[in-house]
Amino acid sequence: MAYMSSAQPAFGAVNSGFSFGSAVSETKSAPKTEITNKPQIPPLDFIPLLEKQWRIMDWSEEAKETLMESVRSFKPASESVTEARVLLIGPVGAGKSSFISSVQSVFSGRVVNRAMVGSSSSTSFTKKLRSFSIRGAGEKADEPTALVMCDVMGVGEGEITGLTLHDALSVIKGHAPEGHQFSPDQPVGVETVGYARKPSVTDKVHCVVFVVDASKVGSYAKSFGTTFQQLREHISNLGVHQVALLTHVDQVCKTTGSDVTNVYRSLAVQQTMVKAGALLGMATSYIVPVKNYCSELDLDENVDILLLKAVDHILQYVNLYFQDNSD
Numbered sequence: 001m002a003y004m005s006s007a008q009p010a011f012g013a014v015n016s017g018f019s020f021g022s023a024v025s026e027t028k029s030a031p032k033t034e035i036t037n038k039p040q041i042p043p044l045d046f047i048p049l050l051e052k053q054w055r056i057m058d059w060s061e062e063a064k065e066t067l068m069e070s071v072r073s074f075k076p077a078s079e080s081v082t083e084a085r086v087l088l089i090g091p092v093g094a095g096k097s098s099f100i101s102s103v104q105s106v107f108s109g110r111v112v113n114r115a116m117v118g119s120s121s122s123t124s125f126t127k128k129l130r131s132f133s134i135r136g137a138g139e140k141a142d143e144p145t146a147l148v149m150c151d152v153m154g155v156g157e158g159e160i161t162g163l164t165l166h167d168a169l170s171v172i173k174g175h176a177p178e179g180h181q182f183s184p185d186q187p188v189g190v191e192t193v194g195y196a197r198k199p200s201v202t203d204k205v206h207c208v209v210f211v212v213d214a215s216k217v218g219s220y221a222k223s224f225g226t227t228f229q230q231l232r233e234h235i236s237n238l239g240v241h242q243v244a245l246l247t248h249v250d251q252v253c254k255t256t257g258s259d260v261t262n263v264y265r266s267l268a269v270q271q272t273m274v275k276a277g278a279l280l281g282m283a284t285s286y287i288v289p290v291k292n293y294c295s296e297l298d299l300d301e302n303v304d305i306l307l308l309k310a311v312d313h314i315l316q317y318v319n320l321y322f323q324d325n326s327d
């Protein structure tokens with residue numbers, strides 16, 4: 001296979017043009033409008049909210065409890081598998097580790113840093129394959145849910161070292177051992193310590209979740225799109241369903257940042273979802289927005305609901321894998 005060669009190139013290439021830029025500070029008066037021939041795009045703060053949510057969300061406490069219970073009681077639709085393995089894949093700094101920590105925070109009842117989160121830098125903070133089983137807290141501390149989230153190195157841009165296509169597929173097929181340290185010069189192979197030659201269905205990944213940063217969707221290198229679509233083709237051939245998370249929505253819409261219940265009324269978020277769909281070659285119905293816990297010390301019930309809704313979305317596609325492979 002072409003992607004089995006030893007020196008594995010990093011995904012992606014040079015940075016391209018469009019960026020959302022930084023959020024504009026909130027002011028009482030409208031911004032001064034320069035007279036130019038360019039179409040005027042209002043600053044993010046001034047993009048009005050839609051009258052109606054474009055996806056129906058229930059933000060009540062009961063809705064949160066129902067979602068938590070459905071994750072706690074989730075069982076893979078398979079007799080031989082007790083845990084669903086979900087792999088998070090995406091550019092460096094997109095919020096993969098943050099999502100794992102955020103979901104664990106919801107179940108822990110406090111903000112925890114389970115999967116180690118980096119800062120938004122150019123090289124991947126996560127270097128190893130780590131699998132995290134989401135657990136309850138308090139009396140339920142010994143009760144792991146059937147959800148295991150696998151964290152890997154981010155996909156790099158251009159010269160930046162990152163996860164290779166070959167290594168991503170090795171993880172999905174279940175060959176890569178837990179704790180494997182990714183190195184583009186040493187692709188996962190039979191000589192890798194702990195390499196699983198004949199992985200069982202429990203070692204394999206049952207759903208792949210692409211994670212992209214909403215504030216960077218417009219500025220990701222064009223080659224990322226090619227990479228993601230190439231990856232999706234290979235993953236689909238393995239019979240594994242894919243969904244996507246759009247993180248950092250708080251940074252593309254200030255109103256959503258201060259109150260996430262506005263997320264499905266935000267035109268800025270809606271437009272970013274469309275861009276993310278184009279980048280990933282994915283219909284927007286597969287994509288859900290999230291806001292990860294990053295600087296907060298306390299949980300917010302609405303942020304929890306958005307995170308739980310994302311988990312619920314992922315689990316639906318996990319079960320499609322087992323339904324497709326039931327015979």
Ligand SMILES: Nc1nc2c(ncn2[C@@H]2O[C@H](COP(=O)(O)OP(=O)(O)OP(=O)(O)O)[C@@H](O)[C@H]2O)c(=O)[nH]1
Nearest residue numbers: 093094095096097098118124125126154248292294
């Ligand atoms: N504002 C905001 N910041 C976020 C969000 N998600 C992640 N971050 C921040 O983005 C930075 C990178 O997050 P990580 O979770 O380490 O990203 P990653 O995808 O695991 O990155 P690598 O392991 O380096 O590939 C951290 O500073 C996070 O706090 C989000 O939804 N909103």
Ligand SMILES: [Mg+2]
Nearest residue numbers: 096097125126
């Ligand atoms: Mg990480």
